[in-house]
Amino acid sequence: DAKTTQPNSMESNEEEPVHLPCNHSTISGTDYIHWYRQLPSQGPEYVIHGLTSNVNNRMASLAIAEDRKSSTLILHRATLRDAAVYYCILRDVYNAGNMLTFGGGTRLMVKP
Amino acid sequence: EAQVTQNPRYLITVTGKKLTVTCSQNMNHEYMSWYRQDPGLGLRQIYYSMNVEVTDKGDVPEGYKVSRKEKRNFPLILESPSPNQTSLYFCASSSTVSTGTQYFGPGTRLTVL
Numbered sequence: 001d002a003k004t005t006q007p008n009s010m011e012s013n014e015e016e017p018v019h020l021p022c023n024h025s026t027i028s029g030t031d032y033i034h035w036y037r038q039l040p041s042q043g044p045e046y047v048i049h050g051l052t053s054n055v056n057n058r059m060a061s062l063a064i065a066e067d068r069k070s071s072t073l074i075l076h077r078a079t080l081r082d083a084a085v086y087y088c089i090l091r092d093v094y095n096a097g098n099m100l101t102f103g104g105g106t107r108l109m110v111k112p
Numbered sequence: 113e114a115q116v117t118q119n120p121r122y123l124i125t126v127t128g129k130k131l132t133v134t135c136s137q138n139m140n141h142e143y144m145s146w147y148r149q150d151p152g153l154g155l156r157q158i159y160y161s162m163n164v165e166v167t168d169k170g171d172v173p174e175g176y177k178v179s180r181k182e183k184r185n186f187p188l189i190l191e192s193p194s195p196n197q198t199s200l201y202f203c204a205s206s207s208t209v210s211t212g213t214q215y216f217g218p219g220t221r222l223t224v225l
Contacts, residue, residue: 034213042218043202044155044202044204046213046214046215049213099145103154104154
């Protein structure tokens with residue numbers, strides 16, 4: 001699977017929007033973009049995924065660049081509970097092992 | 113409630129003493145897998161299973177065994193644990209192999225002395 005690059009950490013104020021960037025310049029046409037997060041002392045949690053079009057769900061929005069070489073996870077109103085490590089992951093649709101390759105992720109800190 | 117459960121959550125053992133970490137899911141998922149998480153190395157896949165009686169190696173299978181006799185259960189077996197298997201272990205499941213989202217268990221923190 002292609003590699004992703006994320007900032008090591010970001011800070012946000014509570015109740016403000018947060019934009020978490022991810023670069024994936026070597027993405028292939030069959031790679032889905034997945035976002036997971038891991039809260040302290042918990043297992044990773046699925047947030048959102050997409051292929052080409054922007055996606056929205058109850059947790060977040062995913063904005064995908066037109067050339068698909070970057071994407072942004074948007075938390076519309078950060079809460080203290082959103083403090084976590086956020087992972088941007090590419091998964092080839094033909095990945096037989098369904099393996100998720102977790103990189104370093106972005107540690108999001110939310111200030112009250 | 114849809115969930116993946118793991119037991120035990122914490123385990124301290126000694127080198128060479130066989131142990132099993134259980135994983136169970138109640139979502140009727142075909143796919144299950146095991147990861148280990150180590151500082152600086154992220155999460156790495158150990159084994160996965162696409163369905164009952166179908167298992168395959170992930171990135172770091174050495175020293176581990178798995179079995180998938182029932183759809184809901186996917187135990188991780190350490191026949192002869194060693195200190196380098198001290199880690200945080202996560203079980204995960206998903207409904208579709210190619211694009212499904214994965215649900216992770218709460219983790220098992222294993223210490224091998």
